[in-house]
Amino acid sequence: MYLCLLPAKFVRRMYEAEVVSICLIVVAVFASARLYFDAQKLVLPQCPQEEKVETWVQFVFDYSILSDFDIEALEARIEEDLAFSNLILSNSCIPMIRKSAGYEFFDARNAKPADMLSSHYELNLQHRNLLERAYQEPNFYVVLVLSEDNSYFDYEYKIAETWVDLFPNFVVSDVRAAPFALEHELGHLAWAQHDLETLSSQLQSRTLNSMTTEDNQSQIKRYAHAALCGDSGTIMSYSDNLLPVYSSPNITYQGQACGDVETADNARLLTEYARALREKVSARL
Secondary structure, eight states: OOOEEEEEEGGOOOSSSSOOOOOSSOOOOSSBBEEEEOGGEEEEEOOOOOOOOOEEEEEEEEEGGGGOOOOOHHHHHHHHHHHHHHHHHHHHHEEEEEEEEEEEEEHHHHHOOOOOHHHHHHHHHOOHHHHHHHOOOOOOEEEEEEEEOOOOOOOOTTTTTEETTTTTEEEEEEETTOOTTHHHHHHTTTTOOOOHHHHHHHTTOOOTGGSSGGGGGGOOOTTBBOOTTTEEEEETOOOBBOOOOOOEEEEEEEEEEBBTEEEBBBHHHHHHHHHHHHHHHHHHH
């Protein structure tokens, strides 16, 4: 069993930067993270030309969200979240693009989820077709967004989660999550990990292998970790300042490499994931 959590530090919807181009057990840090960096000191690689695999993200909003947001605001949120995802993928030379599959609504009034398992169960009762599609189509993801009133997340502890070992195409999020939180969670669904220091503190004496089913042992890669560089960290890290990139030895910030080939190359992991996904999608056509 492998549970991925995103801490409350990702809730701040503030980011101070020039745009470069347009899962676990315990959370130990509670500070607010920001997409805050000096764009002139972020050096990106020249990306090779490669066909991008399309991935589709279906949002399902808790009806109660409509008491705080109108339809136009929700549509703008979807656009913003996907724009950040695609920025991160593009900056990291990952041949994949996120697109919206639309949105539906979820009634939590008499079925308030208590955890990820109950979220999946209740959503299956109301939107079975969406979860069946996620099971059948490897490039289709369902993101359930809970209102503040119906969220089971402890705001000071976590704000979104995935369980890739059990639900490889499913995310649950609190509406207060920041726009760049989406790609962090989708990264987990590609088996990307946090930075080594954070991961070690979260696992304590355990190992990822001991928490992962035998069928998925091969998904755990030694190089699939986030990285810290300069005063910031890559998108899968728990740094207070975040860069819009996956870890890669080919990316530098403030003169420091944002990864290494042995332990921190999530760009490689996501690229391998994208290529495998493209083959699966082609095989279905």
